[in-house]
Amino acid sequence: MLTEIFPFQFALDATQLSGIGLWSIALYLGFFPVSEWVMEKLQQWFNFAERSLYTSEKEFERTRKARESQNAFYASLFSIVPFLGIGLLCNYGVEIGLGRSWAISIGILACVIGGVYELGRRDGQSS
Template sequence: MLDELFPFKIAIDATAIAGTSLWSLALYLGFSPVSDWLMEQMSRWFNFAERALYTSSEEYERTRRGREAQNSFYASIFSIIPFLAVGAFCNYLVEIGLDRSWAISIGLLACVGGGVYELGRRDGQS
């Protein structure tokens, strides 16, 4: 399908996509306080930037709850991007260091480790 749209060949490496996704999930779970902080800051910034678009304070207050919920959703989606970038870098380092065949295996081990760490961290908080 992509070959019909573009006049050049686009090579999509499934191993790199899977490894990057696993590493980014592991980092997202392992650094969940950082991801929560990042979501909060992005949500604050989106709310601040959107406030500048309104000239009427009545209109702003009338639609405030819906816009804040929408901005929280966008912040949660966009907070994944830094973890994808760092996950791609970690996957690249594993591919260089060990081999392509180990990239997904180590990414899966990192995911399990990050999940166990997050469960232990939440259990320790309560």
């Protein structure tokens, strides 16, 4: 089916996709203040870009709350994109350095370390 839409073929390897996903989650958790900053900047940009679509101030203010909520949702979804790119590089580096069989294992280990770090960081902020 995809070959009918695209004039070229590309192979999706499940090992690479899962390794990239694991690395991006690990980086997202490990650098959570950075991911919050990216999310905030994306939300500001979405709100600014959408403001230019309205000519009526009254209509803009009437639908403001719903649009800002929608933009916050989209910003939270798109904030993972930079981490997917960096996760791809990390996964590729592990595959080249240690071999393909280690990519998933190191990705899982990085996720655990990132999760424990984030829990400790939040606990330190609360006390």
